[in-house]
């Protein structure tokens with residue numbers, strides 16, 4: 001198993017890594033365990049999430065991908081009986097520390113869910129909600145600008161600019177998902193977590209969202225859970241393979257797909273189980 | 275490739291039919307449908323019988339027999355000693371009955387000196403004529419000496435007779451309405467002087483010992499006060515409690531216990547709430563008896579469980595994806611609840627509230643215990659004054675023997691049913707309008 005050792009992590013945190021890459025560690029999981037009541041769902045997960053890269057989490061159903069993703073912005077706190085152990089840091093700060101406010105954390109680590117879940121409000125209100133509750137804008141004009149920028153970044157602006165005040169729930173599935181991405185972007189997060197964002201979309205909408213993810217990585221750090229090997233290969237720079245609650249292996253996507261260290265990774269990628 | 279065209283290919287022979295019990299299945303379904311239709315018909319028939327009885331008995335209450343008479347405000351009758359300048363109370367003490375009687379005598383053309391005939395006139399017009407004429411003159415002393423056409427209520431007995439509710443085959447001695455009165459009644463009716471008019475008094479009068487001047491006015495005001503109190507108290511407390519229990523409280527033994535008890539409270543007979551109101555609000559806290567405030571609080575307590583259960587169900591029905599979306603954006607729990615969950619749950623909450631209110635509006639038993647079964651003739655100015663309620667008024671009239679009161683009871687039932695139907699309709703409209711917006 002590819003376990004990062006302390007030394008390596010320290011190096012990464014301290015500065016950009018050598019070998020010509022400009023990699024910076026944005027988030028780090030250190031012996032992360034998650035329990036749902038008596039049942040343990042994650043076992044000692046050690047992982048580095050690199051800034052401005054897309055990290056894909058793959059693995060068979062029920063292996064703990066969503067669980068791990070949720071622990072990155074403490075959405076697990078909302079699940080009764082869920083306990084998170086170990087340490088998770090964002091910019092080297094422990095996000096489960098008392099000093100970190102969960103509301104602030106979620107403004108920094110946004111989330112896009114499996115099923116598009118726009119609020120039953122207008123498109124404008126959907127995007128404006130985050131900036132509004134966090135007081136990010138001074139005036140209506142400011143807010144309008146944030147809404148427009150966010151929709152543009154989510155590649156939705158052209159489709160909805162004439163009907164910003166129509167219901168967000170009236171959009172197509174793919175548009176709804178991009179609206180959710182725009183909504184997440186509007187609060188200017190540093191990290192965006194996506195849990196199978198394309199699983200409810202058709203192939204064309206999926207392609208749009210994938211393109212979008214590729215563009216977004218310039219400004220954001222992205223962690224995406226996906227069931228599609230092709231998707232992981234297309235959009236991610238790093239891939240982490242989970243199995244039965246363990247992190248099997250993590251590495252550059254290219255290496256993971258061509259020459260993984262672990263046989264389980266190989267088997268899963270080639271469709272021998274999952 | 276051979277040259278065989280598709281149509282020349284052999285066709286597969288159909289397999290032997292299997293018996294998969296289709297006939298039996300369809301028969302079972304048809305039977306089930308029949309049972310369903312029978313059950314619904316049964317219910318509808320009883321509903322129709324109930325409504326039919328109430329309406330056939332009660333619709334006449336909305337009409338009241340009125341005699342329109344030219345009344346002369348004769349100064350020699352009202353103020354024989356001519357001292358109204360110095361003593362205004364003369365106008366109040368005067369014998370107005372005589373005025374009405376005079377008007378009737380001249381209208382019927384009977385001999386004013388014939389004692390037995392004049393005696394039979396007694397009980398033809400409502401006693402309320404006295405007060406009606408007095409109030410007219412006191413309000414406008416310039417009427418003195420003039421002749422004014424005034425609609426005067428007929429007495430309850432004449433009203434019943436005119437509506438054909440009196441059995442005239444009974445010997446005259448055992449009837450309240452004498453034959454002579456019937457003759458006069460028919461004479462006046464033929465002239466058009468005596469006729470049925472829409473009974474506005476039913477909606478405006480309070481309690482009275484005379485059926486023709488009693489109405490549900492006070493009861494409606496009392497009921498409205500109580501509904502307002504229930505709406506404010508039960509809705510605020512109920513929604514606050516539900517939000518706390520559903521969204522914030524930890525799920526543990528204690529909250530389970532509370533939940534079970536709320537469900538139990540919803541099933542507690544309403545009379546028990548009346549006992550509670552009597553013991554706590556009147557005996558312990560010393561609040562006024564018969565007042566709408568006590569009734570309102572008691573009914574609020576009774577309605578609270580209904581509202582809490584409906585509200586919690588409405589909150590729980592808001593999809594978790596909406597909550598996650600809000601939390602994922604960094605909304606606090608409170609923001610999540612008030613910005614997203616509560617607005618989506620509102621139609622359900624309102625529906626539950628209206629249904630709870632409707633139940634409270636029709637509730638009688640607890641009000642009897644806190645003394646709202648009282649003879650209240652005057653409108654309550656505030657919720658702290660004595661009042662009655664619609665269902666209590668119905669209950670009180672149901673205990674009266676007179677035919678005219680029974681008729682009013684049915685009329686009041688119709689009014690109550692109209693209120694209830696309007697409320698339930700509002701609930702349905704609200705639900706339709708806001709249903710499933712996500």
Ligand SMILES: Nc1ncnc2c1ncn2[C@@H]1O[C@H](COP(=O)(O)OP(=O)(O)O)[C@@H](O)[C@H]1O
Pocket residue numbers: 036041059060061062063064065066067068079
């Ligand atoms: N809310 C929950 N309560 C209890 N167990 C859960 C909950 N969510 C997930 N689990 C369990 O945790 C394990 C990992 O689930 P999950 O993270 O959803 O897997 P994945 O997203 O990889 O399919 C599964 O065994 C699942 O049954």
Ligand SMILES: [Mg+2]
Pocket residue numbers: 065066067195
């Ligand atoms: Mg999952």
